[in-house]
Amino acid sequence: xxxxxxxxxxxxxxxxxxxxxxxxxxxxxxxxxxxxxxxxxxxxxxxxxxxxxxxxxxxxxxxxxxxxxxxxxxxxxxxxxxxxxxxxxx
Numbered sequence: 001x002x003x004x005x006x007x008x009x010x011x012x013x014x015x016x017x018x019x020x021x022x023x024x025x026x027x028x029x030x031x032x033x034x035x036x037x038x039x040x041x042x043x044x045x046x047x048x049x050x051x052x053x054x055x056x057x058x059x060x061x062x063x064x065x066x067x068x069x070x071x072x073x074x075x076x077x078x079x080x081x082x083x084x085x086x087x088x089x090x
Contacts, residue, residue, distance in 0.1 A: 010032045
């Protein structure tokens with residue numbers, strides 16, 4: 001059972017018999033894996049995109065609950081900001 005899914009950049013292709021080519025492929029995959037792990041802005045952007053997608057899906061399924069959740073979050077943020085400003089001004 002073979003799939004035609006593209007190979008991730010961090011994977012080493014199977015079937016490489018030449019040791020030099022295999023070492024190059026492993027090094028290339030390791031460098032891409034290091035880049036993936038160390039690229040924090042890209043990881044944050046992907047997580048934000050996933051969150052936005054989930055929020056839109058939640059709003060599409062139940063708009064009333066999404067509105068209530070948004071109001072609750074706004075109330076919590078407003079209360080936190082008010083509390084911080086009050087602590088700062090005392």
